[in-house]
Amino acid sequence: MSDLKAPIAVRCTPELVYNYAAGRYGSLFLQGLKEGRILASRCRRCARTLVPPRLACTGCFGAMEDAVELEPRGELLAFTLVAFPFLDPFTGIQRPIPYCYGMVRFAGADNTFQYFLSEKDPAKLRVGQPVRAVFRAAAERVGEMADLLYFEPGIGG
């Protein structure tokens, strides 16, 4: 076969639309955010409490039949400041940087919850710090993740 003088590449820029069903438990959680509440699920078999709530317990695969409301505060277990540019798959355009997010354990939960932090200087954050959830103003909440604005350092931090 002859030599390759001018390699060719073919461009394709698909644009697709997805519409994800939150389902019974996810709808409950998002509706809770609209009301300014953090809802979790609790397992009757092993007593595990998880947020966001879900059908199947991560500990025992039992059905998590009980919904419980958690206080909107917790402990920051880890965090990062994202500083590099990349395309956001939600929009197809670059996600605004820099931003901070972290893993928060709500008081009374067994797992952690990954979400934005208000603070943008990682030097001012520390593992173990108390944080509290801040919501949009009630009139602006629509039942989506963005109803929860971020966690901010709380008293005792």
Next chain:
Amino acid sequence: MSDLKAPIAVRCTPELVYNYAAGRYGSLFLQGLKEGRILASRCRRCARTLVPPRLACTGCFGAMEDAVELEPRGELLAFTLVAFPFLDPFTGIQRPIPYCYGMVRFAGADNTFQYFLSEKDPAKLRVGQPVRAVFRAAAERVGEMADLLYFEPGIGG
């Protein structure tokens, strides 16, 4: 868990970019189209001739080391008129319909080649019909698939 009154769905419309390397054999083929030629690969081990040309023989997994030029005509082995709307993954918008395409066996090839037909009335097409390849005007050809416009019914049809 409480009843589901208002199920929620979350929308995501990612836009992604891909740029596919045609590689040695594909670049040869696309460059051939620019020159108004149909190039195939031939296997030294089993004598199979395939278009588009490729590295590995579909018959014996041998390396297809010989390039051969085929006459730009063949036999129509099957066809369809596409009449329903769908999003084209190349563009993210609806592909223009209706259009006809078919499977053409080039004279001297062992496989068939899937491509557009000029005719848009399937009643005027028949399996076994001779067809010939029609290219863009030489000055407009750039080394891409679209340099080959379509197959049209040939003499003897």
Next chain:
Amino acid sequence: MGERVAIIGAGQTPHRSRRLDVSAPELIDEAVQAALADAGLEPDGIDAIVVGNMEHFEGIHLSDLWAVEGTGGVGKPHLKIATGGTTGSSLAQAAYYLVAGGMFPTVLAVGWERLSDSEGETTTGIVTAFDPIYERPTLAGAVSGLAVMACQYQARTGVRAEEAALVVVQARENAARNPHAHLSKAVTVPEVLASPLLSSPLRYLDMCPTSDGACAVVFTSRPGARRAAWVRGVASRHNHTLLGDVAEGAHDYINTLEQAAADAYGQAGIRDPRREFDVVEMYEPCTWAALEWAESLGLAPRGHAAALWADGTARRDGDLPINPSGGVLCANPIGATGLVRVAEASAQVRAAAGPLQVDGVRTALVTGFGGSFWSEVMILGSEA
């Protein structure tokens, strides 16, 4: 060689156009819980899980990660299988091999899809499964791929559209008894012929729907006293990258099915498939495919499969019932579709098919279709 393998339970969700009441893991969990209950097992009775969908339909690019809470797979050996339309039949084959190999006594196969999550753009998704340079420009998904096959079949046999239409007329009749079916409204031959043209010669009612749904099946080498459907033959034939290589002109379009059937029949000692099978659950994505593929399976002479539907042979009370469930033409959650065939056939063999039960089923034939005209065959029997 290997352990003998039995199916001892299966579960399905209802298959619907949009299951907005459940997330993907919740949808999956419905089928898994039903299968565990049918098999009389607790989650800890499962040694490994194989799970599959076609992730581009949901745009979730680690679908086994997403699904794990629904399957009960956390911390267990867990394998994703995604082979296009054959995903469901590949799941069944993978589960079979894992059990037959002796390393996992009991394996759960789970197939699922939520085609509604991509807002009906199933064809766009399917096009992206094919070569981006040579075949995407022309291909209109499974619809046009199957239309090309139907064109060739029609040209070779002279079979008419009204003969093919009988396949979906009967499928809908069968689906009327099936609570899991997505489409169960009766249709007539004139309605099929008057439905919109999708891709000649295929019309809207010739083609399978797109559904949300899930299915789970339990394979084991230790059925104990439970009613079992034994796996007696397994074969898979995948072929080429380009459809142009597939269509190079064999006497049938999809010679992978003839090859896979010959292999599986040999394993099971089937010599006269038309007489020896008591029921068939065939992956028929369109009416025309059912005709050609019944011939590839040796159920009718070449060019003569339409008679199976015309003379009543394929009816649920006929001599060789084909798709008493209503088949793919009445429910098509893609990653589950092939596994639904296995679930339905195993229920027939286990005499557990309820309102769909065919009398006296001892041997059942199951097929899967997908990819670039790939074929998979599984044979189930009441004895090992």
Next chain:
Amino acid sequence: MGERVAIIGAGQTPHRSRRLDVSAPELIDEAVQAALADAGLEPDGIDAIVVGNMEHFEGIHLSDLWAVEGTGGVGKPHLKIATGGTTGSSLAQAAYYLVAGGMFPTVLAVGWERLSDSEGETTTGIVTAFDPIYERPTLAGAVSGLAVMACQYQARTGVRAEEAALVVVQARENAARNPHAHLSKAVTVPEVLASPLLSSPLRYLDMCPTSDGACAVVFTSRPGARRAAWVRGVASRHNHTLLGDVAEGAHDYINTLEQAAADAYGQAGIRDPRREFDVVEMYEPCTWAALEWAESLGLAPRGHAAALWADGTARRDGDLPINPSGGVLCANPIGATGLVRVAEASAQVRAAAGPLQVDGVRTALVTGFGGSFWSEVMILGSEA
């Protein structure tokens, strides 16, 4: 239980930022031909093929269909595996199970990726592997996921960035001998600390690259007289859907690795991993991961892995060479990356590693990482 399984050959492409001279099937074919030659086999000596990539990076949604001409898989049993970062290690495990189960004597594992085809938007692709509602809004792919882990490790141990930086300094030194490596230019600790911040505390030079490349490895139960690396332990631990469940606060972030290692060590009879392994090929996507995971593997006490790099233990001429190939930090064709670790470790055990060879390797440890902090472990030995 099962057949004893040996690796008798492996092949790789050079891993580069953009392989525009070959299409995907051609790239794959380079590695397959090299592996067949290394194993002394013709294509008909392969009984089944497992092939893997992460198809969303190329936007080709039946990547096994696309790859089949490169693997030689037409008409053969053929299985696609795609488990994210673990894809390559999962391929090795699947090939092992297929051979160990006794149904396929010789299986070829093929991993590949062309990250350049998505124009560098690897992070976007990785984000789409995670839950669309709860985790996509915040996640910045593997980079931020690993950054969170590094933050927790740093907080727990007090290890400093300059200590972590030594991992990539040494990796580049090793890669300078490796013709397949993508990055082999020497770097210094000050250069690492001055490189751009990606996601705190990770900087550009802490993180692996994105590469185009392929790798193939031959597993067999019938090595005959060929030099063989025997599989002595295999374990996989996949965990939860949500990263928030993973990070719930074990003493190490990624307890799947500790669990998988304990399982595999038990199979192989390893009691003192620091002394019993002669070489390690670890999947280290970033410098900090190498530190924490060396501890999870029992190669150093908790909080003290940095000493392995600081005191020369991990050097290629040290007491426990870690990634003499240069590792993931120097080449990362994602679907191949885990299989490259297996290829490199098997070459070490077979005394076929050429310029990378470590003296007297009898036992080698291999790891894979991916998904939602999933871990896979394989142990290779010169005796069965």
